Amino acid sequence: MSPPRRAALTALLIAGLAAPAPRAAAAAAAEADQAANALAHEILKQLVEINTTDSVGNVTTAAEATAQRFRDAGFPAADIAVLGFNERKKNLVVRLRGTAKHRPVLLIGHLDVVEARREDWSTDPFKLIEKDGYFYGRGTQDMKDGDAIMATTLLRMK
Known part of the structure; x- marks a missing residue:
C-alpha cells in the first residue's frame, strides 16, 4: 500500500473512532431540546388552564404563576415584578441581566385572552388538549404559546 493511501486510510480510521463524540453531542442537544419542549408544554398548560378573560378571569394569577x-x-427578586393598577390585570416584568456590552432586547407579550363561551367550543377552552398534533385551548394561538416560549427561553438562559 502506498504511503499516501495508508495515510488516507489511517485518517479515515481515526475519524471513525472519533465519531462517537459528535454523536454524543448531538444526543445531548436532542435531550436538551426535549427538556425545553417539555418545560414549554408545562408552562403553556398552566397558562391555558388559568382563565385570563376580561369578564371573570385573572391575569394576575397567570403573572404570579409565571413569576x-x-x-x-434563581432569578433575583429585584429582577421580577408583578405590577399594575388593577388587581386582576397585573403584568409580569422579568429582567435577565447580561454581561456583554450589547444593547438590551425587550421581549413582550400578553396573558389576557378574549372571552371563551363554553358552548362555542368542542373542548373545554381552559384545558390544554393535544389532538392529532394540534393544541386546543384559549390562548394556544394568541398568545400564551408565545409567552410559554419566551419564559422557557429566559429560564434556559439563566
Whole structure:
C-alpha cells in the first residue's frame, strides 16, 4: 500500500473512532431540546388552564404563576415584578441581566385572552388538549404559546 493511501486510510480510521463524540453531542442537544419542549408544554398548560378573560378571569394569577417559575430558577427578586393598577390585570416584568456590552432586547407579550363561551367550543377552552398534533385551548394561538416560549427561553438562559 502506498504511503499516501495508508495515510488516507489511517485518517479515515481515526475519524471513525472519533465519531462517537459528535454523536454524543448531538444526543445531548436532542435531550436538551426535549427538556425545553417539555418545560414549554408545562408552562403553556398552566397558562391555558388559568382563565385570563376580561369578564371573570385573572391575569394576575397567570403573572404570579409565571413569576414563581423565575423565582424557583434563581432569578433575583429585584429582577421580577408583578405590577399594575388593577388587581386582576397585573403584568409580569422579568429582567435577565447580561454581561456583554450589547444593547438590551425587550421581549413582550400578553396573558389576557378574549372571552371563551363554553358552548362555542368542542373542548373545554381552559384545558390544554393535544389532538392529532394540534393544541386546543384559549390562548394556544394568541398568545400564551408565545409567552410559554419566551419564559422557557429566559429560564434556559439563566
